[in-house]
Amino acid sequence: LPLPRWMKEGMALLPRVPAGKERSPIPPGIYEPQGTQRAEVALFTGCMMETLFGRVNRAALRVLQAAGCRVHVPADQGCCGALHLHAGLRERARPLVERNLRAFGENLDAIILTSAGCGSAMKEYPSWMDEASTFSSKVQDFTEFLVGLGLGFDPKAVPMQATWDDPCHLCHGQGIRKEPRQLLAQIPGLELVPLERPEDCCGSAGIYSLQQPALARSILARKVEDIQNTGVRTLITANPGCHLWTLSGLRALGEEYQVLHIAEVLARAL
Incomplete structure (x- = not known):
């Protein structure tokens, strides 16, 4: 079947996918801090970030470790459901949310995100899903968290x-x-x-x-x-x-x- 015109035009505009070495994801596990531990956090790697921007998640992990964070990368996490929610498909997003509620432990100071779109969607879960309140209260953007915690290291020059x-x-x-x-x-x-x-x-x-x-x-x-x-x-x-x-x-x-x-x-x- 022929694709709709809007889809053809949209696909023609799709940007290039980053090189394979840039997309390599972070293996699940627990990553110890450099120096004294200052926080116990989890890194939400997402689907688009993990698939296309593994290099960004790896950079975020390194920075969090340098800031004194013990970082959990849960194996069973997955898509946050943001794109489903953008399309008004709330019930299709629900099982994705439930999966992430199960994947992230309770003894965390924060759940860190490198995707603003994911963070916005995940902070809004409680507006339509009461059981996500505790989870969403821990969701923080990477920048939001680091400003609150403080870098904990002296940045080197980046000309x-x-x-x-x-x-x-x-x-x-x-x-x-x-x-x-x-x-x-x-x-x-x-x-x-x-x-x-x-x-x-x-x-x-x-x-x-x-x-x-x-x-x-x-x-x-x-x-x-x-x-x-x-x-x-x-x-x-x-x-x-x-x-x-x-x-x-x-x-x-x-x-x-x-x-x-x-x-x-x-x-x-x-």
């Missing part, structure tokens, strides 16, 4: 000019705005050039870029223009959809750009 872009699910969904900037400000040699409109959507929006490709492209064009106007070639963000979608728009310019997760930048400072 770089970059700009920070606020993922919608981080700034609007979770109200996290200052924490990423506070962390980046602690890295010597890193110069942040601000975007004019850092909280504007990039157009990815979960499955929106597939369902409404023309509008998503127009939104992306504005984001790319804003990045171009900074004059820098490195964008830092904290959500896989934003990461891939924005990178595809920047690469279409025919110029050399890189997009990094904030965990990768902090890992360079170890």
Whole structure:
């Protein structure tokens, strides 16, 4: 059967999948802290992050260990159900949520996420699933947790000019705005050039870029223009959809750009 037009257009816009070595996931287990233990946490590796951005989860693990965290990576965790919830398929998301409730132990100070979209969805579980209240109360974005705990190490210099872009699910969904900037400000040699409109959507929006490709492209064009106007070639963000979608728009310019997760930048400072 032929694909619908909207799906054909959306698939044509799909960004390139990262190289295999970048996608290697973290083996399940318990990872000991470097130095004195300051917290007992779990790392939610997710599905998209684990499948496409294993390098980001590995960077986050290294930073958490350096910050004095004993890190659990549960074997039985899985998709958070965010994309199902975006599509209004709450009952299909329920078994995914229940699986994660079983996978994560109770004796944790926090459940850390590297995906803003996952974090926003998981913090909202109690609004429709009472039994998720305890679990959701421990969910924290990677940046949110580290600012609360403190880095616990002196960052090394990372000579770089970059700009920070606020993922919608981080700034609007979770109200996290200052924490990423506070962390980046602690890295010597890193110069942040601000975007004019850092909280504007990039157009990815979960499955929106597939369902409404023309509008998503127009939104992306504005984001790319804003990045171009900074004059820098490195964008830092904290959500896989934003990461891939924005990178595809920047690469279409025919110029050399890189997009990094904030965990990768902090890992360079170890």
